[in-house]
Amino acid sequence: MWTYWNPVQISFGSGSFDQLSERLGARNYMLVTYPDVFAAQLGAQIAVKAGPPVLVIDDIAPNPDMAALERQIARVKALATAPEVIIALGGGSVIDSAKVFAAAARSGFAAVKSHLCEKPATDQFSPLPIIAVPTTAGTGSEVTSWATVWDSAAGKKYSLALPGLYPEAAIVDPALMVSKPRDLTVSTGLDAFSHALESIWNHHATPVSRMYAVAAAREIMSVLPRLAENLNDLELRARMAQAALFAGMAFSMTKTAIAHSISYPITLNHGVIHGIACSFTLPAIARSLEGINSPAGTALQEALGARPGSEAADRLEAFLSTLNVSTAPGDYGIDNEGMEALVSSAFEGERGKNYVGQQAALIKSLRSAR
Numbered sequence: 001m002w003t004y005w006n007p008v009q010i011s012f013g014s015g016s017f018d019q020l021s022e023r024l025g026a027r028n029y030m031l032v033t034y035p036d037v038f039a040a041q042l043g044a045q046i047a048v049k050a051g052p053p054v055l056v057i058d059d060i061a062p063n064p065d066m067a068a069l070e071r072q073i074a075r076v077k078a079l080a081t082a083p084e085v086i087i088a089l090g091g092g093s094v095i096d097s098a099k100v101f102a103a104a105a106r107s108g109f110a111a112v113k114s115h116l117c118e119k120p121a122t123d124q125f126s127p128l129p130i131i132a133v134p135t136t137a138g139t140g141s142e143v144t145s146w147a148t149v150w151d152s153a154a155g156k157k158y159s160l161a162l163p164g165l166y167p168e169a170a171i172v173d174p175a176l177m178v179s180k181p182r183d184l185t186v187s188t189g190l191d192a193f194s195h196a197l198e199s200i201w202n203h204h205a206t207p208v209s210r211m212y213a214v215a216a217a218r219e220i221m222s223v224l225p226r227l228a229e230n231l232n233d234l235e236l237r238a239r240m241a242q243a244a245l246f247a248g249m250a251f252s253m254t255k256t257a258i259a260h261s262i263s264y265p266i267t268l269n270h271g272v273i274h275g276i277a278c279s280f281t282l283p284a285i286a287r288s289l290e291g292i293n294s295p296a297g298t299a300l301q302e303a304l305g306a307r308p309g310s311e312a313a314d315r316l317e318a319f320l321s322t323l324n325v326s327t328a329p330g331d332y333g334i335d336n337e338g339m340e341a342l343v344s345s346a347f348e349g350e351r352g353k354n355y356v357g358q359q360a361a362l363i364k365s366l367r368s369a370r
């Protein structure tokens, strides 16, 4: 038995950004974006067609932090009336920030904060609608109902997950991604790749999530190495954007699993960018799934073109090495003991519990790779 539910209206394709004002209609809006020239130019294009926004929050930094979000939401609360829609123009940090603002606009930031820290009921929220316009091909946040919130002061990572946070619409225009430099193209692409694999080795996988995940993983392995060498190739950008979207649709059902659970302290404590932190462990994880006899094993084999175990690990090592991504924890400042401690605590985390594999097998796999 399985269900599938994803209510986001998706427009995909080069030039789809032009449909934004039509999707917005006569509603007033607030724009959330980055503090750079590219974002300002796109914001100006929106304003020409849709009129000026009631508020612009354009100081979104990578990895939305609790303290910054609290300051930013105060600007929304200072408006006489809340905007009718939030346009999130940017990558995961922008879309996730917009989700926090959407939840806090009516209920207040204190309610969001206590929900994040103590997990009380979700029915107190009635989030504002969001139109998500991703400028990275990675997080899939445009089709998920959750946001990652970082608290660097407390050394913690939270997930704001509310059914009302699915964006109303996602406008995925690969032409907006051509400006991504190589490192960002690779790290965001690997984030999407990790979402695909994480939704396969996941207790919540369904035939539909597996279908999206297998298609996404195969496509990313084929496209990303070529895209990394041809950053201006719009066709490869489009294929990567679609694959990241499919990975998003897969893990919108399952959430992520052990690789993401391991990654959060690595980002918080070692400053490793999300897409690398959640993907350099994929070969070790695939090796630890040797002999897995389930739909997850079959899907993994279809995705990687290699049997779970050392064959899949070798395939993944080769893929990451083409992208110049190391799989050695030491290269990220983590010693052997530290890595094993991270893995043990990752199994205790909410995402770690989604994973179908075993802790002992993963530790053994990491040791064998040394």
Ligand SMILES: NC(=O)c1ccc[n+]([C@@H]2O[C@H](COP(=O)([O-])OP(=O)(O)OC[C@H]3O[C@@H](n4cnc5c(N)ncnc54)[C@H](O)[C@@H]3O)[C@@H](O)[C@H]2O)c1
Binding pocket: 034, 036, 061, 062, 063, 064, 090, 091, 092, 093, 094, 096, 135, 136, 138, 139, 140, 141, 144, 146, 147, 148, 176, 177, 178, 179, 180, 181, 184, 188, 191, 274, 275
């Ligand atoms: N909600 C989810 O489902 C989900 C899933 C995975 C990751 N995340 C979160 O998303 C965040 C990462 O998002 P991200 O990887 O999309 O990056 P990002 O939004 O953090 O942006 C990283 C950098 O890329 C730049 N950038 C973005 N688009 C660009 C473009 N088109 N051209 C040039 N530069 C551009 C930005 O200015 C920024 O400096 C993390 O906080 C992560 O935890 C959320």
Ligand SMILES: [Fe+2]
Binding pocket: 139, 191, 192, 194, 195, 260, 274, 278
């Ligand atoms: Fe991710």
